[in-house]
Amino acid sequence: MSKASNDMFRRVVILGIALSGGIALLGGLIGFFVAGTNGLVSALIGASLTAVFGTLTALSVWFGSKLPLGGFFGLVLGGWLVKIIGFSFVIAALTEATFINGPVLFFTLVAAIFGTLAVDTVVVLKARIPVIGD
Numbered sequence: 001m002s003k004a005s006n007d008m009f010r011r012v013v014i015l016g017i018a019l020s021g022g023i024a025l026l027g028g029l030i031g032f033f034v035a036g037t038n039g040l041v042s043a044l045i046g047a048s049l050t051a052v053f054g055t056l057t058a059l060s061v062w063f064g065s066k067l068p069l070g071g072f073f074g075l076v077l078g079g080w081l082v083k084i085i086g087f088s089f090v091i092a093a094l095t096e097a098t099f100i101n102g103p104v105l106f107f108t109l110v111a112a113i114f115g116t117l118a119v120d121t122v123v124v125l126k127a128r129i130p131v132i133g134d
Contacts, residue, residue: 005065007127009059012124019112020050020054023043023046024043024108027111028040030104031101031108038104042099046107046108049087049090050113053087057079060076
């Protein structure tokens with residue numbers, strides 16, 4: 001794997017976490033004004049979930065790219081399954097929680113997910129990765 005690829009994945013992880021932190025701050029502030037402490041907590045949980053699952057995605061592709069093609073697909077698909085099952089359990093547990101404001105959690109998740117997709121797209125499009133290997 002080239003240094004350019006490593007730099008790209010590093011940027012995706014760092015910028016994704018930074019974006020999630022910014023959304024946690026802004027979403028927490030808006031959530032607090034809309035729904036009080038429950039809104040603040042909901043926004044922080046939504047942004048944290050996005051940071052964790054977005055980072056898992058980038059890391060699974062990063063580590064998978066160091067494997068043969070079958071290993072890559074196995075790792076990425078396995079990571080995807082772990083994230084889907086884990087997200088389902090977390091959301092199921094949060095639906096019973098009284099301290100969650102559903103709309104704030106939902107809109108924070110949507111904003112953070114679209115934001116991290118935009119960050120991933122921009123970083124990959126601006127990456128200067130050579131097509132021909134060493």
